[in-house]
Amino acid sequence: MIEAVGANMLLASASGADLPGVNDFLPPEILFQGTPFAINRIILIRIVATILLLIILGITAARAKLIPGRWQGLIEYGMDFVRNSVVYETMGELRGKRYVPMITTLFFTIFFFNLFGVIPGANMAATATITMPLVFAIWVLVQYWVAACREKGLWGYIRDECFTPGVPWPVYILLAPIQLLELVIIRPASLTIRLFANMISGHLTVATCLAFAQFWMIESSNKMVGVPVGAAWFLGGIVMTLFEVFVAFLQAYVFSILATVYINLSYPEAE
């Protein structure tokens, strides 16, 4: 039985369940082709997501009352979460105050954009090209360099990070380039790729499950085997979709807390 399923599966992938691939993330341009303002499917999703985000949060903020309703309570819970659990927990209230709007922006935007990976019709996170996470990461990079220049001075910061005191000097030969590399490239790159890779793998997993469900239940000629196997794939798709919602939240959380930690590292140690 299992062997039969395996054989059928091989056959299936050979004979064309509509499996997702990297091409999903490189859609053709559909508007303003060739100009710097060209729009493809993902960018369209991103624009729609932005407009929806502005409308939803704008209406919430405009109608915000002293005694919150359910929806406003939810939004305020999110803001409280970012302010207390992410920023103040990491940086302390005194330093954190300046960065609360930035981290709130990052958290809400990334979370909302990520959710588009599971919204029917979009099925593609608005953060699912390398550029959007990269832009967020570069914003974080600029913020922590600016904070470092203000607090320690540029050379003081680089000296503190690359030539950490209390290390025997030969180690600096190895340590200094690595630290510099981390400050300039690895931090933003890891932020970017973590978010981007999670969105890609999430989309690929969900889409693979649903593609196999479609193939087994509808296109397969052997209905006796096809329907239960397809149902199992469909169940897997549902589970993975729910998991994607969780991942959307988790990545927004990790991105914002790492941004906070990086900015906090630019400040002097003494609290």
Added chain:
Amino acid sequence: MTFAASKGINLFIPKVYDIVWSLIILAIVAVFFYKFFMPKFNAIFDERAEKIEGNIAKAKKAKEDADSAKKKYEDQLNHARVDASKITDNARSEATKIISDAHTRADKEAEQITSNAQRSIASQQQQAMVTLKSEVGTLATALAGKILGSKLQDSDVQSNMLDDMIDDLDKKTDNTK
């Protein structure tokens, strides 16, 4: 194989229009959050905190009022209790005073009555004595006159004899008394 590789690496090469749109969107979102969303909600948070603080202050004031009122009532109650005990004490002392007054008055009256009675008894006795003296005198004179006749014509002797006799009588009554 080269085809697949070129596809994969394309994922990590940002395109110009992608960068443009990402920057535009980030700018819009950031401006929205910084200029509208956060200030609005911060204002609401501040207002709420203020209101909660105000309510707490109000509650504190109400509690203080209640405490002071309670203290006042307790003071009044204590006062009343003290007053009541004072009044009962007063009443009790007054009662004892009245009783003692009554006692003394009764004693006095009784004494007066007794003395009055004694006085009247004494005066009556005196009166009786006087009357008796005179009657006895006359009686005795008459009797003696009859007995002695003319032998006792001299009035001086007569009166002297009478006085002696009465004195004797007086002495006798005084002794009996």
Added chain:
Amino acid sequence: MDIITLAAVSGNLSVIGYGLATLGPGLGLGILFGKAMESTARQPEVSGKIQMIMFIGLALVEVLGLLGFVAALVL
């Protein structure tokens, strides 16, 4: 072997490579979070600092896994 079969094999190889590449970061993450939990349980009053250091470590460990992911897609 014709060229298509070779391409398929290459794709599968990179996936296997990525699978191998996740092993190290997987172990690392397990140790990282386990130790962080342990120390938080031991000293709950410094949980904020532990959490911060934990997230720095998480970033470093995950970079390795992400490099595997990128390599699997790119090469």
